């Protein structure tokens with residue numbers, strides 16, 4: 001059927017990955033998760049004040065469900081500012097969204113929210129919507145992944161070009177998506193549409209057991225390329241981890257303040273195969289802390 005994964009050199013996929021190449025593949029994109037309380041304009045201003053050229057934001061209250069109506073004047077101002085300073089917004093869906101919940105009403109809320117937030121993300125200037133694959137709550141990983149495919153199909157079949165990025169998870173509780181093969185099975189099950197991609201998270205991958213230092217990183221990227229296609233990795237959360245490798249605990253630490261350490265994180269940021277992928281801090285920092293970490297990351301890669 002010609003729609004199987006991974007589709008190396010697929011023209012549609014290349015086109016879909018254009019945002020990561022904006023400004024040249026070698027340009028470092030670094031920013032932090034910021035509040036959207038003062039609209040897109042406020043978020044872009046905050047991102048710039050931190051010294052970043054990207055930022056992440058929640059499409060709506062991360063722990064509630066309601067979404068404020070978008071303000072056209074704010075969008076106009078914010079997106080103009082972002083374009084002028086070449087700042088890339090990256091949208092993240094709320095944590096309450098669980099497409100594979102055991103409760104049907106939670107699943108239907110999740111379907112509606114993801115569909116709506118794909119549109120909201122696009123309107124807010126983000127080419128992506130980052131989504132946690134969800135927690136199966138006892139059904140088992142395999143059944144959870146199957147349900148995820150069924151839930152995603154109608155969402156991905158709807159018109160629109162905002163890409164949905166499934167995040168790599170730590171595998172805490174009954175989370176699915178903590179192994180590359182699990183995400184690959186979702187890609188395969190949905191027919192690997194060009195608008196479905198992956199968002200990495202250094203802390204989650206480490207907690208899931210992946211070795212990301214030295215040759216371990218090369219092995220990880222080879223595996224990623226083999227089962228998913230490295231081109232589908234469109235964003236990367238940059239976090240240290242409070243707990244050890246394989247702990248399956250999702251606890252972020254400041255860069256160099258956790259078990260992963262600066263050398264490992266530098267290796268990820270500067271790896272040539274990840275050039276152009278936006279890196280987003282979700283570390284437990286205030287704005288001054290983010291400012292320091294962004295400056296630190298900018299000093300990572302020579303040249």
Ligand SMILES: [Zn+2]
Nearest residue numbers: 092130132167
């Ligand atoms: Zn996330």
Ligand SMILES: [Zn+2]
Nearest residue numbers: 204250251252
């Ligand atoms: Zn996390």
